[in-house]
Every structure is written in structure tokens, then in C-alpha cells.
């Protein structure tokens with residue numbers, strides 16, 4: 001497939017913000033790609049050449065690109081820099097300069113998607129002496145063959161700045177549209193006159209023109225089968241695609257399965273050590289009784305450790321560790337890697353665990369905040385591992401010796417971890433648990449859990465499978481306190497007086513179906529000195545690059561930073577667009593390492609908490 005076709009697709013995707021139109025363009029393109037090309041195409045429409053969980057990076061700086069553009073276009077670097085200063089966009093600079101050159105030279109070999117993909121991947125394999133020159137050659141080779149538009153997209157991809165708005169939802173839907181057209185046509189058709197994607201009918205709802213014969217046929221089928229069943233069929237397909245994605249985290253793999261093996265292929269996607277799987281999440285229970293209603297009696301009750309989720313993979317000598325957001329943190333935890341090799345039987349597995357920090361002197365658990373810095377640590381790793389050690393608490397197993405266990409009942413998975421993990425205190429242990437069916441026994445275990453420095457209990461359904469990526473009632477967290485909220489910072493204000501150098505108050509928002517709605521402003525909980533904990537200075541540094549607009553002391557920021565906030569009460573309030581406000585909010589910690597804006601608390605959560613609080617007061 002020619003790269004120019006992909007560049008055309010980027011252009012089309014860029015030209016609309018409408019989700020259905022994007023889905024349509026992408027699906028048409030996917031249909032044309034061969035099974036061998038799909039993997040690369042899907043990654044490249046996301047602006048990457050490795051799946052997001054792969055830690056390899058292209059490692060090309062602006063200055064390298066300037067040199068590559070200069071060499072490919074035969075323009076002095078000073079000119080490239082001058083053009084860059086004008087537009088601030090190296091992609092556009094490459095496009096312009098390559099166009100100038102093309103007018104005076106013969107056409108070079110045509111770029112293919114494979115060529116671009118391969119060259120970009122090769123960039124990550126180069127290191128050491130002479131690697132910068134070799135990288136420049138690989139890029140210049142692409143830019144010399146590229147036409148203007150192609151050069152723009154090659155450069156943006158290299159810089160990680162290709163943003164054509166194809167999020168996970170659009171990719172998932174486009175795979176359905178591309179490979180299951182029959183089910184999709186009953187729900188949507190493409191108008192032959194205005195080319196808008198519309199519900200099937202005699203006439204287009206957008207332009208009013210009569211639809212083509214095929215579209216009408218689809219309308220008849222859809223009416224005959226009833227719109228609801230057509231929707232249901234479509235949703236089932238979306239569900240299967242999502243499920244396959246939750247297991248592989250790579251839409252390339254999913255699309256190839258869908259194209260070559262259809263629904264069966266999606267259903268049979270295998271999990272594999274080394275490829276992270278979306279973790280199963282928990283619901284919240286207000287009382288033990290409520291938890292047992294969902295989990296059934298008896299249920300497994302486990303300590304809820306206050307650390308961070310660690311998905312542990314092993315295949316022979318290779319170990320991978322992933323966070324809840326599926327970031328590869330293997331390099332940051334050499335102590336955990338050693339510990340797994342030493343204390344877990346078997347050389348191929350995927351286990352789910354919580355890593356908890358403890359004080360090396362007192363051996364007591366410490367709150368997550370104390371060890372959170374280990375997750376991002378790039379230097380002094382061994383030393384930090386000694387100062388801030390962690391204990392791995394294994395609570396689930398997803399595959400063992402090549403066999404998937406996710407469909408097996410939890411009881412069987414638990415038996416397996418008890419067999420394979422040799423529990424060694426403050427190194428690796430199987431999570432502390434009892435199986436119980438009576439409230440008083442569970443309440444007693446809860447007290448013991450709190451006394452042992454954990455957050456409370458996880459109450460789990462014994463016969464449940466492992467449901468990746470879902471917040472289902474297979475496990476419930478029971479903490480018995482007014483839940484803190486994880487909220488996104490959407491704006492901030494510069495402080496006054498001695499705080500003038502910091503952004504010292506933050507506007508917080510919850511999520512309502514993808515929209516961020518403000519719920520309050522917080523300025524307490526942070527420290528003035530870094531040594532004392534999360535500081536104004538640190539939060540200011542996190543927010544500074546995200547500033548999008550400034551009016552006096554007030555700044556709007558791109559929503560990326562997630563803060564956990566405690567409060568005394570939730571009140572109804574006309575001041576904020578969510579309709580609620582937090583009384584006495586206080587920042588507890590920065591959760592941006594573990595949670596993105598999509599994972600923050602929702603307006604529904606706030607409404608639920610508001611009601612719970614009313615009940616508690618009554």
C-alpha cells in the first residue's frame with residue numbers, strides 16, 4: 001500500500017471532528033489493507049509504530065529532524081530553522097521544503113506504508129557510536145522520497161505529533177464497519193448523494209435525497225428485524241472487538257483477527273505473557289451485606305492493600321511488569337523481577353498483584369504516596385529500591401504455563417496462586433484472605449485489615465471469571481469511609497504574596513460522558529517544601545506545560561493531571577456546572593501516574609455519594 005494513500009486518510013480524518021465520518025473513512029481504508037498490512041496501518045493511524053505498552057521510543061529530537069529535512073531537501077539548516085520559527089510546526093516545514101525541491105528534481109521512488117513503518121522501527125534499534133548519523137540517514141531516506149503532504153505526516157509521526165483524532169472508540173467501531181458490514185448497514189448507511197453516514201431510511205436525513213437501492217434494502221431489513229435487534233447485533237460485535245482488545249491492547253492484532261477469521265477469531269484471541277491485559281476493576285460496597293449480595297455467600301475476603309497494581313508476566317527468562325495503565329515499569333523494579341524468579345514456580349505466567357511499600361526499618365506498610373516516585377524513576381534505581389522497598393501481594397493469576405485461566409472460576413485461580421507462590425514476608429506473598437459467609441466474621445476481618453495498615457477489604461465472587469477491563473461485580477471494595485474523589489485539574493490560579501510563583505489553587509472537574517464538569521476549587525493539602533510531600537511547586541511544574549489560556553491570574557489547562565481530593569461534604573451548588581460543590585476540599589495525592597482523565601470519578605459517582613451522605617446523616 002502506498003504511503004500517499006495513508007496520508008490522504010490522515011487528511012480526511014483531520015478535516016472532520018465528526019465521529020461517524022472519521023469511523024467511515026477509517027473503515028473504508030481498513031477494508032483496502034491486506035491482512036499483512038493491517039497491523040502497521042492501525043498503529044500508524046494512531047501515530048505510532050509500536051503498541052502503547054511497548055516502551056521502545058523513536059528517540060529523535062527536533063534538532064535531528066532539522067538536519068534530516070535539510071539533507072533531504074538540499075536546504076541549509078539555517079533556512080529550515082527560519083521556516084520553523086515562522087510556523088512552529090516542523091511537519092509543515094518539511095512539506096514546504098520538500099515541495100520546493102520536488103519542483104526541480106525527478107520523482108524519487110514512491111513511499112510505501114511498509115517502508116515508512118520499517119524505517120521508523122529501525123530507529124529504535126540503533127544506539128551507540130554513529131547511531132545518530134544512521135538515524136538521520138533513515139529519516140532523510142524517507143523524506144527524499146516523500147511528496148509534500150507525505151513529508152508532513154512522516155515528520156509528525158516521528159515527533160509523536162500526529163493527532164488525527166482516532167481514539168480507541170473510533171478504532172473499535174471502524175473495525176466493525178470494515179469487517180462486519182452486514183450488521184453495520186442495518187444501523188448506518190452511507191448516503192450516495194451527500195456521503196454522510198445516516199440511519200437507513202427511504203430518504204437521507206441530512207440532504208433529503210432518495211437513497212440508493214442497497215441503502216433502501218438495508219432500511220427494509222432493519223425495519224423487518226426491528227431496529228432494536230439490529231442495534232443489539234451491532235453492539236454484540238462491538239463488544240467482541242472490545243473484548244479482544246482488552247486481551248491484546250493492540251487494535252492491529254484485533255483487526256487482523258476480524259478480517260481473517262471473523263467473530264470466531266475475535267472470540268479465540270489468546271492472551272500471551274509479555275502482552276499486557278486490561279485489569280479487572282472493582283465496584284464499591286457501602287456495607288458488608290451489600291457486598292455479599294453481589295458476590296454471593298460464601299465470598300472470598302482479602303486485604304485491600306494500599307499500593308499500586310502490578311501485572312507480572314514471565315516467559316522463560318524474560319519478565320515484564322505493567323501498571324494498571326499498562327505502562328511497562330520492568331526497569332524500575334529489578335527487585336520485583338528477582339523476587340518473581342526466586343519465589344514463583346513456573347516459567348510462563350501472568351499474575352495480578354498489588355505492590356505495597358514498607359518502611360525498611362519498622363517493616364510496616366507505608367501509604368502509596370511514599371513509594372509512588374519509584375514508578376517514574378529513571379536513575380539510581382537500585383538505591384531507591386533499597387530505600388523504598390515493596391512487597392508484592394499476589395491476588396490473581398490469568399495464565400499459567402501457556403494456558404489461559406481467565407474463564408476459570410476465581411476459586412480455582414486462587415488455588416493455583418497458592419500452589420505456585422512461595423510466600424515470603426516483605427518480598428512476595430499471596431494476599432491475606434478468608435472465605436466467609438457471615439457479616440460478623442467479615443467485620444472482624446475488616447478490623448484486622450485496618451489494624452494491619454491496609455485500606456479495608458476486597459470481597460470477591462468465588463465462581464467468577466476474570467473480566468479484563470471491566471468494572472463488574474466480581475470484586476467489591478469495602479472501605480467504610482466517605483470515598484475520596486479523583487478529579488481532573490481543568491484550570492488554576494497563580495498565588496499571591498509568597499505564593500506568587502506557584503499555581504496555588506486548582507479548579508477540579510468530574511467526568512460526565514466524556515465532558516469535564518467543574519465541581520470545585522481547592523487550595524489546601526499541598527506543602528510549601530518538596531521534602532514535606534506533594535508540593536505547590538511540583539503541581540505547578542506538572543501544570544505549567546499544560547497551560548492553554550491565561551487571563552490575569554487565571555489559567556486554563558489541558559486536562560491531564562488527576563488529583564485525589566478529600567472533603568467534608570458534597571453540596572448542591574449553582575456555582576459549578578456539575579451542579580455540585582465540595583465543602584472543605586483537600587488534596588490527598590497526585591494520581592496522574594495511575595489514572596488518566598478517562599478514569600476520574602463521574603458525575604454519577606458524585607450523585608451517588610451525595611445520596612449516601614444524605615442517608616448517613618438521616
Ligand code: ATP
Nearest residue numbers: 281282302303304305306308309354395431458477
Ligand atoms: P481506590 O481508589 O479505592 O484504590 P481505584 O479506583 O484505584 O480505587 P478500584 O479498581 O476501584 O481502583 O479498587 C481496587 C484496587 O485495589 C485494585 O485496582 C488494586 O490496585 C487494589 N487492590 C489492593 N488489594 C487488592 C486485592 N486483594 N485484590 C484486588 N485488588 C486489590
